[in-house]
Structure formats: C-alpha cells, structure tokens
Amino acid sequence: MAGQMGGNRSTDVIVLGGGAAGLMCAAVAGARGRRVVVIEGSRRCGKKILMSGGGRCNFTNLYSAPDNFLSANPHFCKSALARYTPADFIALVEAHGIAYHEKERGQLFCDESSKQIVAMLLDECAAVGAEIRVNTSIDGVARDAMGGFEVTTSAGIWHAESVVVATGGLSIPKMGASGIGYRIARDFGLPVRATRAALVPFIVAGAARPAFAELSGIGTTVEAACNDGLFEAGLLFTHRGLSGPAMLQVSSYWQPGDTVAIDWFAGAPVGDWLEDERAARPNARLASALATRFPRRLANWLAERCTSGNARLKQLDEAAVTTLVDQLSAWPFSPDDTEGYRTAEVTIGGVDTNALSSATLEARDVDGLYFIGEVVDVTGHLGGHNFQWAWASAKAAGEVI
Incomplete structure (x- = not known):
C-alpha cells in the first residue's frame, strides 16, 4: 500500500486517468510488483468505455494496423501495436469469460455490456493491488526534491518515481474530458500539436x-x-x-x-x-x-x-x-x-510523438514521465482502433515503469 514521505503519500507509480489506457497500464505495472495509484477525476472509472459502441464497447478490431491511425509521425505507433495485438487483448477478454461477437469488418463488441470491460480492467487492477482513487482532480505535476514527481490533487499531494499521463483528450467534456494532460506536457517543455475534434458529425x-x-x-x-x-x-x-x-x-x-x-x-x-x-x-x-x-x-x-x-x-x-x-x-x-468536442469520439493531435519514445512512451527529456492513449498525437479510425491504441500504448509503458 502507499507509504508516507515527508508527510505526503508516496508510491512507485501514479497513473493520471482511470480510462482504458490508465487502467490497463496500472494492471500491467502492478503485475510487475510496482505499487500503483490511479487518480481519476470522475466519480467512476471508464466512463467513455461504458458509453462506447452503443453500450457494448467496440473494444478492438481484428485488423487493427498502423495504417488505421493518423499522426504527424505515422511510424510512431508501430512499435507498441506490434507488441500488443488485438489477439492479445482478445485473450484477456476470453480469460474473463466475456462473450463477444464481430459486428462488421473486424469490429469486436461485447455480447452483453461494456460494463464487462470496465469490470475486467478493475478486477485486473485489484488483483495486483493497484489503488484507485476516484472523484479526485489533478491540479498539477512537478519534479520533487528526490528526483521523482509531486502530484498535487484535490485530495492531497502524492510523490512517485514515475507518472503516467492517461488523461485522454478534449472529446465529450460532459464525461470529464479536459486539457490537463496537454498542460502537464507543456509544463515539462514537451510540444503539443494542435488539437481538434475527430470522428464527429x-x-x-x-x-x-x-x-x-x-x-x-x-x-x-x-x-x-x-x-x-x-x-x-x-x-x-x-x-x-x-x-x-x-x-x-x-x-x-x-x-x-x-x-x-x-x-x-x-x-x-x-x-x-x-x-x-x-x-x-x-x-x-x-x-x-x-x-x-x-x-x-x-x-x-x-x-x-x-x-x-x-x-x-x-x-x-x-x-x-x-x-x-x-x-x-x-x-x-x-x-x-x-459538432465539435461535444459529440466527438476522439481528439486528433496532442502530445508530439517526437518528444516520446515509441518503445516505452516515456518523454525523451523527462525521465519517468509517460504519456499514453488519446492524449498522444495518435488517432485511430472508427471501429475499435482507438481502444487498441489505448491497450497497446498502456502495455508499452506498463512494462517499464
């Protein structure tokens, strides 16, 4: 469990955001014995998962490949996608006994409910002791005196060796979307490419x-x-x-x-x-x-x-x-x-991939700081590709933090 450090709480890894990428990363890191705390601003985790696919979550696509993604650097996503494939996530879904079906063109949906995917991720986190704190807003991230990070939240200050920013983009603000991830990137000197609504009417x-x-x-x-x-x-x-x-x-x-x-x-x-x-x-x-x-x-x-x-x-x-x-x-x-961010499924643009390692998603010039999922300038086509990027980028970071 989290310990004390100078009157503040401390842990090994803090994951900012309890969505698809954040929960996946927490589970992977926790399985390696890392003490992980997930900070989620909403009252519950995985809200975009819950509303996706008409409530059945189009959780991946059988044919997901680099050509299904847009980025200023189209080669960036290749490493993570190659090392965690749709088959890998399908194996996880099957291990949890979740029935699914292919709707069209490789799009896989839960037979019953997207709640099953959220429950699966939460179960994976619980199994490795990852701590999840909901309804906790993030005020900022800075270096601390020990060379790690100080994360200021509405519930106090946390210290950690590593921070993973999985805060998503600007799409669907009523679901809690904000630009905090981009602000954190800029605070540490990372460039952020212009953002706009995508997959939108x-x-x-x-x-x-x-x-x-x-x-x-x-x-x-x-x-x-x-x-x-x-x-x-x-x-x-x-x-x-x-x-x-x-x-x-x-x-x-x-x-x-x-x-x-x-x-x-x-x-x-x-x-x-x-x-x-x-x-x-x-x-x-x-x-x-x-x-x-x-x-x-x-x-x-x-x-x-x-x-x-x-x-x-x-x-x-x-x-x-x-x-x-x-x-x-x-x-x-x-x-x-x-229609803008109000109804957009994703945000195009984001943290410039030139500032990140394609193998680990770590900031090249800031040891211990990672960006995964939608906050990064990698945007998938409709049909489960954005979830596959969430899983793959989370896995890439979770294996090394």
Whole structure:
C-alpha cells in the first residue's frame, strides 16, 4: 500500500486517468510488483468505455494496423501495436469469460455490456493491488526534491518515481474530458500539436440546414473522400447535417474550408447503372430511377440538386449524362463545421510523438514521465482502433515503469 514521505503519500507509480489506457497500464505495472495509484477525476472509472459502441464497447478490431491511425509521425505507433495485438487483448477478454461477437469488418463488441470491460480492467487492477482513487482532480505535476514527481490533487499531494499521463483528450467534456494532460506536457517543455475534434458529425448552417433536416433519419451506404481519407460506410442525415460512419471517418481528415466528395453509389459504376436505366425505362424521370436504389425522399432530394433536374432519362444528352455521373459519384459536400468536442469520439493531435519514445512512451527529456492513449498525437479510425491504441500504448509503458 502507499507509504508516507515527508508527510505526503508516496508510491512507485501514479497513473493520471482511470480510462482504458490508465487502467490497463496500472494492471500491467502492478503485475510487475510496482505499487500503483490511479487518480481519476470522475466519480467512476471508464466512463467513455461504458458509453462506447452503443453500450457494448467496440473494444478492438481484428485488423487493427498502423495504417488505421493518423499522426504527424505515422511510424510512431508501430512499435507498441506490434507488441500488443488485438489477439492479445482478445485473450484477456476470453480469460474473463466475456462473450463477444464481430459486428462488421473486424469490429469486436461485447455480447452483453461494456460494463464487462470496465469490470475486467478493475478486477485486473485489484488483483495486483493497484489503488484507485476516484472523484479526485489533478491540479498539477512537478519534479520533487528526490528526483521523482509531486502530484498535487484535490485530495492531497502524492510523490512517485514515475507518472503516467492517461488523461485522454478534449472529446465529450460532459464525461470529464479536459486539457490537463496537454498542460502537464507543456509544463515539462514537451510540444503539443494542435488539437481538434475527430470522428464527429458535420453540420450545415443557415439556409442550407432545412434541406438536410427534412431528410433527418434517412441513411444509405456511400463512399466518402476528403484529403487522404477514403471510406465506404453508412451516411445518416441529421437535423443539423450529416453523420454516420462514413462522415465520422472523413471528419478526421477534414479541415475548415475543405469539401467532402460523396459517391452515392459507393464505388459502383454510376455510368453503367444510368445506361441500363435509360435502356430499360427511357421515359422514367431521374427521381424514379434513383428511387430504385435509394429511399424515395432521398431520391427526390438528389434529383432536385442535380444539374439535369428531374428530367426524363431519354432527355439526357451526352453532356448531361457525363455531368450527372460526375455529380452522383463525387457530390461535393461543404460542411460549415463539425459538432465539435461535444459529440466527438476522439481528439486528433496532442502530445508530439517526437518528444516520446515509441518503445516505452516515456518523454525523451523527462525521465519517468509517460504519456499514453488519446492524449498522444495518435488517432485511430472508427471501429475499435482507438481502444487498441489505448491497450497497446498502456502495455508499452506498463512494462517499464
């Protein structure tokens, strides 16, 4: 248990944050015989785990690989991911008797509840004697006179040889998210790359919004592209703009002013479809033809916005056909903004990886200080990849602290 040091409490390792990365790291370090204290600001640990995956936690992805992550240094995540794979975490889940299933494209979910993942992590921590203190805010971290660290919290001061910052990013502030991890990094001279909301719905403003709102709740599968991001997945109209997996994915690549290209046919050859429709039903109007592939309201909406309007298919000349194919396969969507951190699943950017060891996640110039999980400038695609980074980065640090 924690001891006393100069009237203050002391331990070997202090983990700041009781989320996915923090709990995993505490369990790994504790298994090595290290005395670990986890400081969590909320009233309970793992709140983002609990709400993830619709309450069933998409805890990893079978195909998680470095290509599924964004970072200013795309090579940084390779070491940790290679040493702790999805199969490793699946083995832990199975050891705890948690039933799971693959939903799609390697995404693994609990059969029952995300509460099982939190309980598993807490059980792992309890088994190695890791102490968890909830409802305790972090005021700051500084070097102490012994060459270790002094962590000032709302419940007093702690001293430790090592500190692991697993405080997450800025996404979903109502869940307790804050910028404390970035502040700690800056206090120790580590650079922090600009942050923004990622895996987040898009919004449109002004006169354009009602046109989207009238289709709220309608969804379809599309292929969406923005900068280096290209994804085939679901799109969902909302009363404020566009959401769904395809939009969430490309939001990680989008910057204000960028245009998202939407292929309503999800990669299928629009020209071939249109040729077949014109041959089979030359007198049909465009909206009727589109309604064979899309919900009627969406078909009407698309037809109204195409240059050819709701013309009969036989009325389309060669130039009109070319324009229509281009519009349906690369429809330009220019969001006014995203929903921001309020609903973002993750934060892009964070502690600059150039300041960290890719093998251990330790700050290169600050012995004993580690940064893991979302606080680091490593952001995964939708579908369990961000949890896999949490597990892998936690394992890398937990093995050496």
